Amino acid sequence: MKKYTDQGSKDTRSGFGAGLSELGKTNENVVALCADLTGSLKMGDFKKAHPDRFFQVGIAEANMMGIAAGMTVGGKIPFTGTFANFSTGRVYDQIRQSIAYSDKNVKICASHAGLTLGEDGATHQILEDIGLMKMLPGMTVINPCDYNQTKAATIAIAEHHGPVYLRFGRPKVANFTPEDQKFEIGKAVMLNEGTDVTIIATGHLVWKAIEAGEALAEQNISAEIINIHTIKPLDDEAILKSVAKTGCVVTAEEHQMNGGLGDSVSNLLAREMPTPQEYVAVNDSFGESGKPEDLMVKYGLSTQNIVEAAKKAMGRK
Amino acid sequence: MADIQELEKIASQVRRDIVRMVHAVQSGHPGGSLGCTEFLTALYFDILKHNSKSFDMDAKGEDVFFLSNGHISPVFYSVLSRSGYFDVDELNTFRKINSRLQGHPTTHEGLEGVRIASGSLGQGMSVAIGAALTKKMNGEDTTVYTLHGDGELQEGQIWEAALYAPANKVDNLICTIDANGQQIDGSTDDVLSMGSIADKFKAFGWEVMTIEKGNDMKSVVDGLKHAKSLTGKGKPVCVVMHTEMGYGVDFMQGTHEWHGIAPSDDQLAAALSQLEETLGDY
The missing domain is CATH 3.40.50.970 (Thiamin diphosphate (ThDP)-binding fold, Pyr/PP domains)
Structure with a gap:
C-alpha cells in the first residue's frame, strides 16, 4: 500500500x-x-x-x-x-x-x-x-x-x-499530490490498489479516503482508492475496471447525495455493472454554522464514515 | 452607403419574410419583429462594419450586434439571410425540427451571424459589454451594438450591466431599447411601469439619445449615425427608439395582441397585400 x-x-x-x-x-x-x-x-x-x-x-x-x-x-x-x-x-x-x-x-x-x-x-x-x-x-x-x-x-x-x-x-x-503531476481532465487518479472494496472520492474527501484506506488495512481490508477529480466527463473505464475487481463501491464527496459524484457512479454501474454501492454524502439536508471539521462529522463526511460505508458495502456483495 | 429608398425596399421584403415565416409554422413573434424591421435593416445594410460572407465567431476588426430580445428572431433571421450570412431558402426551416433557425437564436446549430443564444431575457447587455471590453483589449476601433425590448428592462441583470458599463467607461457600446410600450400581458405601463427609460439610463451615467420615429428609415439611419458619433467619449450610448409593434401590417399595428401569435391564411394574404415584394420571396 x-x-x-x-x-x-x-x-x-x-x-x-x-x-x-x-x-x-x-x-x-x-x-x-x-x-x-x-x-x-x-x-x-x-x-x-x-x-x-x-x-x-x-x-x-x-x-x-x-x-x-x-x-x-x-x-x-x-x-x-x-x-x-x-x-x-x-x-x-x-x-x-x-x-x-x-x-x-x-x-x-x-x-x-x-x-x-x-x-x-x-x-x-x-x-x-x-x-x-x-x-x-x-x-x-x-x-x-x-x-x-x-x-x-x-x-x-x-x-x-x-x-x-x-x-x-x-x-x-492535506497537500499530497506531487507538485509535478500532470492534470489530465477526465482521467481518474489511482491512489492505492486494493481487492476488497473500491472507494471513489472527490475534492476534500480524497484525503479522508486515503486515511480510511489506512484504517481498513489495519483491519485486513484491502481498499482500492481512486481520486475522481473530474466528475464530468467521468472516467468510466477506470471505475468499471476497479469495480469488476472489488465487487463493491463507496463514493465520497462534500455534496448532496442527489446529483453528485455518487449519482454519476451509480448511473454508470446501473447501466454497465450493477454493484452494491454506499454513499458518503450529505443526505438531503442543508448545512449549518460551525467549525468545518465538526460539520463534516455531524453530516456524516468523516474518515470513520468512509470506513463504515466500506464495510457495509462489502457486506452486501 | 445605401440610400434610404433602397433600405425601405429591403425592409418591405423583410416584413414579407417575417409574416410568411411565422404563418408557415403557425408560431413565432411577428409584432416586435415588424416593429424593429427598420432598425435591423439599417444596421445590417448600412451601419455595421461586418463581413457576412465569411462569418467568424471572433469578429476581429468587425462591428458586432447581439440580439438580446431573442424572440424577435424572424426579423433577425430575415436580415441575416438577406445580407448574405446564409441562403434565404433556409428561412423555410424556421422553427421546424432539425433547423438551424431555432425559435430563439442560438450558436448551437452553427448558424452564421449568431454569436450568442438569447431568448431568456436580460442577458444581452452583459454579453455585449464583454465583447466590447475584448475589442478594447485587442486594440480595435469597432463598435458593439445590442437591441433590447422595453419590457425586457424589467429583468434585474439589465441594471447590473447598466451600472457596470458607465462605471468602466465602456464607450464602444451602443444599446438600443425598442420602446414600443407593449409586452405579453398588456402595455408596459400596466404590467410594470418603468417611468422614463431615458432618465433611468442618464442617472446610471449613459449618454442617452432618442429616435422618435423608429419606423421611419431616415430617422433610424440618422439616429444610428448620431449614436456612432457619440462613441469613444468615455460613456456607453443608450438609444431609446420609439416603434410601433406590428408596424407595416395595419391589423397588427400598435397592439400587444400580435406579440406571439401567427396569422391565418386570410390574414397572411391581407398582410402580404400591404407589403411589396422587392427582392423576391424565399
Whole structure:
C-alpha cells in the first residue's frame, strides 16, 4: 500500500490563485473577473501583475457571467471567481443560456464549496453545485483534492476549449499530490490498489479516503482508492475496471447525495455493472454554522464514515 | 452607403419574410419583429462594419450586434439571410425540427451571424459589454451594438450591466431599447411601469439619445449615425427608439395582441397585400 504524506496543509483556493498567476504569465488570452471577493478567491496576485486583464464587476454575478461569455468573442479565455453558491445557483440561467448553450469558453471558478465554508452557514454552503453544473450539456465539472492538484487543474483548463466548472474550497487540507503531476481532465487518479472494496472520492474527501484506506488495512481490508477529480466527463473505464475487481463501491464527496459524484457512479454501474454501492454524502439536508471539521462529522463526511460505508458495502456483495 | 429608398425596399421584403415565416409554422413573434424591421435593416445594410460572407465567431476588426430580445428572431433571421450570412431558402426551416433557425437564436446549430443564444431575457447587455471590453483589449476601433425590448428592462441583470458599463467607461457600446410600450400581458405601463427609460439610463451615467420615429428609415439611419458619433467619449450610448409593434401590417399595428401569435391564411394574404415584394420571396 502506498503511503501518502501531507507536504504541509494548504487551502485549495490558494492553489487556484497560484495557477491563475502562472497562466497570467504564460497565456495572454487569459483574463479574470471577480465579484467583490478578490481576497477570498486568492486572485490578488493576478490582479496586481495584470491590472489590464483583471475585471472587478462588483456584487453582480449575473452580469459577470454575461460579460465573461461576451469576452470570448474575440478570443479571450475568461476565468470568473466567486463563491460556489454565487457561481452556480444564483446564475444558473446565465450559465445555461449565455455560456453552456452558447458554447462559450468560460472557466467558472468557484471557491468555498460545501460544508467546509464553515461558520457562514447554509446560505453560503452550496451542496448542489456539482449536480447543477453536470446537468448542463457540454459542461466539464472538476473538483480537485488539494493545493497542488487545484493549481494543476487551473492551468489545464485554460488549454481545454469549452465551458468548465472548477470547484474548490476554503479550509487548509492535506497537500499530497506531487507538485509535478500532470492534470489530465477526465482521467481518474489511482491512489492505492486494493481487492476488497473500491472507494471513489472527490475534492476534500480524497484525503479522508486515503486515511480510511489506512484504517481498513489495519483491519485486513484491502481498499482500492481512486481520486475522481473530474466528475464530468467521468472516467468510466477506470471505475468499471476497479469495480469488476472489488465487487463493491463507496463514493465520497462534500455534496448532496442527489446529483453528485455518487449519482454519476451509480448511473454508470446501473447501466454497465450493477454493484452494491454506499454513499458518503450529505443526505438531503442543508448545512449549518460551525467549525468545518465538526460539520463534516455531524453530516456524516468523516474518515470513520468512509470506513463504515466500506464495510457495509462489502457486506452486501 | 445605401440610400434610404433602397433600405425601405429591403425592409418591405423583410416584413414579407417575417409574416410568411411565422404563418408557415403557425408560431413565432411577428409584432416586435415588424416593429424593429427598420432598425435591423439599417444596421445590417448600412451601419455595421461586418463581413457576412465569411462569418467568424471572433469578429476581429468587425462591428458586432447581439440580439438580446431573442424572440424577435424572424426579423433577425430575415436580415441575416438577406445580407448574405446564409441562403434565404433556409428561412423555410424556421422553427421546424432539425433547423438551424431555432425559435430563439442560438450558436448551437452553427448558424452564421449568431454569436450568442438569447431568448431568456436580460442577458444581452452583459454579453455585449464583454465583447466590447475584448475589442478594447485587442486594440480595435469597432463598435458593439445590442437591441433590447422595453419590457425586457424589467429583468434585474439589465441594471447590473447598466451600472457596470458607465462605471468602466465602456464607450464602444451602443444599446438600443425598442420602446414600443407593449409586452405579453398588456402595455408596459400596466404590467410594470418603468417611468422614463431615458432618465433611468442618464442617472446610471449613459449618454442617452432618442429616435422618435423608429419606423421611419431616415430617422433610424440618422439616429444610428448620431449614436456612432457619440462613441469613444468615455460613456456607453443608450438609444431609446420609439416603434410601433406590428408596424407595416395595419391589423397588427400598435397592439400587444400580435406579440406571439401567427396569422391565418386570410390574414397572411391581407398582410402580404400591404407589403411589396422587392427582392423576391424565399
